[in-house]
Each structure stands twice: as structure tokens, then as C-alpha cells.
Amino acid sequence: MQAAEEIQLVKDFSNLNGASGFEMEVARFFQKKMAPYGTTKIDGMFNSYVQRRENNGHRPVVQMDAHADSVGFITQAVRPNGLLKFVPLGGWAPTNIPAMRVRVRNRAGQYITGVVATKPPHFMSDAEKNAVPKIEDLSIDVGSTSREETINDFQIDTGCPIVVDADCEYFANTRMFFGKDFDNRVGAAALVDVLDNLQGQDLNVDLSVALSTQEEVGTRGAQVTVRNIDPDLAIVFEGCPCDDTFSPSWLAQTGLKRGPMLRDMDTSFIANPLFEQYADDIATKNGIPHTRSVRTGGGVNGAPILYYRGAPTIVIGIPVRYEHTAFNWACLDDFQNAVQLAVKIIQSLDASVINSFNGGN
Template sequence: MQKEQAIEMMKAFSDANSTSGFEEEFVKLFTETVKDLADVEVDGMLNAYAAKKENKPGRPVIQMDAHSDSVGFITQAVRPSGMIKFVPLGGWVKYNIPALRVRVRNRDGEYIPGVVATKPPHFMTQAERNTLPEVADMSIDVGSSSREETINDYKIDTGCPIFVDVKCEYNDKNGLFFGKDFDDRFGAGAMVAILDELKGEETNFNVVGALSSQEEVGLRGAYVTTRKIKPDLGIVLESCPADDTFTPAWLSQTGLKRGPMIRDMDTSFLPNPKFEQYVCDLADQNKIPYTRSVRTGGGQDGAAMYYENGAPTVVIGIPVRYEHSPYCFTAYEDFRNAVKLATAIIRDMTTERLAGFSKFN
């Protein structure tokens, strides 16, 4: 995939509206993007399956995974004032939410602009100036002046999804993307780029890319995709939080332009150590930069893939600054190196190597 093509793809992927349970806009975009590279189907949970066209019956299977949802919100109720009371979807921290520009999808499927309302400082008490409200006390304003207007005219009520409204940009001078929902649109883009790299190529394993739904609310889609695909090996393409702006250099394990992150641990996942070391050795052989990380928080679809089917699984993370916030940075070169590493694994994998990951010394 040419650089210009990849950049335009990632900008479109980032701009798509897709939060947990409401992934259809991005799933449609993904399936259109990958249809010439794979045989595609979508299930009732909005998980998408992209099977490499050269797959043959009876061969072992490598499942790639990326997730289609991002953090967002859902309408809980409409207040008497017409303001929207909302509930987060996924892992938000409350100080990233006030004054956020959003898009509310109403009952007719139209997108209504809004903002997480904040009281002007002119009207704040001293205590209010120094206190951040709880999410339950925040509201979204779409310009309405009454509950009736919001429900009847704007057609917004309980269950309407709410998306972050930020446009993705790419700066060619520094090679950085700036936008929203990079978790996990860059993993999804990497999956497309890998299938493009392998187009027309025979591999020892069948390759199936799974775009899993509802990761941000409990890895739900990945359990379903793994049960269906029954992989022998797993490659998770995740967008992972970078720590290079707030962690001492000796402890920082994920940063921009340092290569993809290979995850050794998080709260949901401990990988097969032989497969993990194989991936690192393969990266060294191919001169692909990477970092390794042991995380005391977080979780990702690798847990569902590994624990559901017992397939050795690696998490290849594309570093993202300020993940789970409205505004993120990520580097094109990290995206490309993640694609190179995953492609190298698929090309190098044999049944003998796979068997070695479960043997005792």
C-alpha cells in the first residue's frame, strides 16, 4: 500500500463515527476498503471477517484482530431543560469530557452537533471553579430549550449514541497524525495494509482478519470472532497508549517513533513466552524497531483470543499519545513498522514453529 493511500485511509478511518454497540458506519467503511483483498462477511454483532482470498481448506489459521469501536457516550435521558444526560461507553476520565464537541445520532440517523456544556466562569462560585463535576452531573447541549424540543424536534432520546467530533489531520513535515479514535482505527488500518501486502501471495497458514466490535466495553466481539474462526495463532493489532510524555525515560515503554509495542503483560493478558520471544527475534532479524511493555492497567482483545482458543497470541501495539481522549497523536512510521512486523510473522510461520511454542525444553 502506497504511503499516500495509507494516509488517506487512516484519515477516513479516524473520522468515522463508531462507538461501542454502534459500529456500523466504520464497519461499512472497513468492508468497502478491504473487499478486493479478502472475502468479507459481517455477523449480527457487527463483527466483520476478512478472509484472505488465497485461503485453502484444511490449513491452520492465523487470526488477525483489530476492534471497530472507540470510546464514546450514549444518551441516558433528556433533562427538563432539554439538555442530554449521558453515560460513557468505554474508559473515560472525567477531566477529558467538559467542553468536548460531539455528534449525537438521532432516531432518524441524522447527526446533531452538540457540546458537553460548561457553566461560564462569570456564574461560578469559587468552589465550582476549583471542582470538576461528576460525569453523572454533566450534560450535552444541542441547542434545545426544553425536553419536548429535544425529543420531538431534534428526535433525540434514550439510547441515541454520541460520538466525539474531531477531524483527523496529517502533518507531512513530522509524519504525525492528529485526531480522534486512533484506538483502534490504526490497528484496523494495519490489518488492511497487511492483507494488501499479502495480496496474491501463498502463505503456509490461512489468514483471517477479524474486525471485532465492543472491545472498549469488555472485549465482547473478540470472544465471538475467536469462537467462529478457531485460530491456531493470533496477532492483535492494537493502538496502545504511549507513556513517553509523562514517564521517566528509564521506565517509558511506549513512545512515538520508537516502533510498535510488544506487550508482555496487562491486567487481562500474559502471552505465550516462546511466541513472544520469537516475535522479538524476528523483529531484530528484520531490523524493525520495537519496545516491550509490562502494564499494570489496560486490557485488549488478545485476552479473548488467547484464552478462548489457547492459540499463542501476540499484541502488536501502535503507540498513541493521549488515548481515550478527544485528541491523539500517532506516527506513520510506527504504523508502517507494525505492518512490517505482522507481515513478517505471517510469512515466516510454519506448523513446525507453531508446534515449538507449546513444547517443553
């Protein structure tokens, strides 16, 4: 795929609306982009699947995964003044929410502009200025002056999902993307790019791709996709949080322009160490910059995929700064290197390589 196409793909995926549980738009776009490379379908949870056109059904099955959803919110109730009381979908820090611009999907499926309401500093006491807000006390204002107007005219009521409102920009001089939801739309775009790279090639494995839903609320979609695919090995793409702006350099394990990150461990998952080292060696052999990480927080779709039937699984992280906030940075080079690493790994796989990760028997 040409760089210009990759840039457009990342921008398009970033701009889509897909809070956890409401990934229809992302699933449909993914299906359209994947149509040239295989047969596609979407299940009742909006998980999207692609069977690579060249699969023959007689080779080991490799599952590739990324998640479609982003952190967001859902309307719990409309307050008497017309503002929305909301609850989070996925992990938010309360300090990152106030004054954010959002889009609320109304009952008619239209996106309505809103803002997380804040009291102007003019009215704040010193204590209020320094306090961390409680999410349950926050509201979203769509420009309505009453509960009736919000419900009847805006068609917003209980159950309407809410996402960050930001348009993705690409800065050619620094090769940086700036926008929302790079966790994990960069992973979704990478899946398309991998299949584009491999189109028409002879492989020794069958490739089954899933863009799974509801990752941010507990890796729920991947629990379903792994059962439908039943893989012998899995590679998970994830937009992974950078620590390069606040960790000392010797400890920073995910950074912009440092290449994809291979995650050894987080709180949900320990990668198969034989497959992990294999991927590290392939990256080194091909001159692909990369890092390894051991995390004391976080969770990934690698966990439900691994736990289903023990298929060797790794996570290839694309570094993203300021995940789970309104605005993120990510670098085109890291995206391209993550795609290339996955492509090189897949091209090298066959039944005996996969078997060598199963305890070396």
C-alpha cells in the same frame, strides 16, 4: 500500499463514527476496503470478518484482530431543559469530558453537533473551578431550548449514541496524525494494509481477519469472533497508550517514533512468551524499531482470544498519545513498522513454527 494511501486510510478510519455497540459505519467501510483481498461478512454484533482469498482450508489458521469501536457515550435521558443526560461507553476520566465537541446520532441516523455543557467561569465559585466534575452531573447541549424540541425536532432520545467530533489531520513535516479514535482505528487500517502487502503471496497459513466490536466495554466482540474463527495462533493490533510524555525515559515503554510495542502483560493478558520473543527477534532481524511493555492496567482482545482455546497470541501495539480523550497523536512510521512486523511474522509462520510455541513439543 503507498504512503499516500496509508495516510488516507488512517484518516478515513479515524473520521468514522463507531462508539461501542454502534460500529455499523466502521464495519461497512472495513468490508469495502477488504473486498479486494478476500470474502467478507458482518455478523449481528457488527463484527466484520475477512477470509483471505488465497486460503485453502488445509493450513493452520491465524486470526488477526483489531477492534472497530471507540470510547463514546450513550444518551440516558433528555433533561427538562433539552440537554442530554449521558453515560459513558468505555473508560473516560471525568476531567477529559467537559467542553468537548461531540456528534449525537439521532433516531434517524443523522449526526447532530453538540457540546458537553459547562458553567461559564463567570458563574463558578472558587470551589467549583477546582472541582472534578461527576459524569452523572454533566450534560450535552445540541442547541435545543426544551425537552420537546430535543425529542421531536432533533429526534434525540434515550439510546442515541455520542462520539467525539474531530477531523483527522496529517502533518507531512513531522509524519504525525492528529485526530480522534486512533484507539483502535489505526489497528483497523493496519489490518487492511497487512492484507494488501500479502496479496497474491504464497503463505503456509490461512489468514482469517476480524474487526471486532465492543472492545471498550469489556472485549465482548472478540469473544464471538474467536469462536467463529477458532484460530491456531493470533495477532492483535491495538492502538496502545503512550507513556513517553510523563514516564521517565528508562520506564517509558510506548512512545511516538519508537516503533510498535509488543505487550508482555497487562491486567487481562500475558502473551505467549515463546511467540512474544519470536516476534521480538523478527523485528530485530528486520531492523524494525520496537519496544516491549509490562502494564499494570488495561486490557486487550488478546485475552478472550487466548482464553478460548489457548492459541498462542501476541499484541502489536501502535503507539497513540492521549487515548480516551478527544484528540490523539500517532506517527506514520510507527504505523508502517507495525504493519511490516506483522507481515514478516506471517510470512515466516508454518505448522512447525506454530507448534514450537505450544510448550516446545
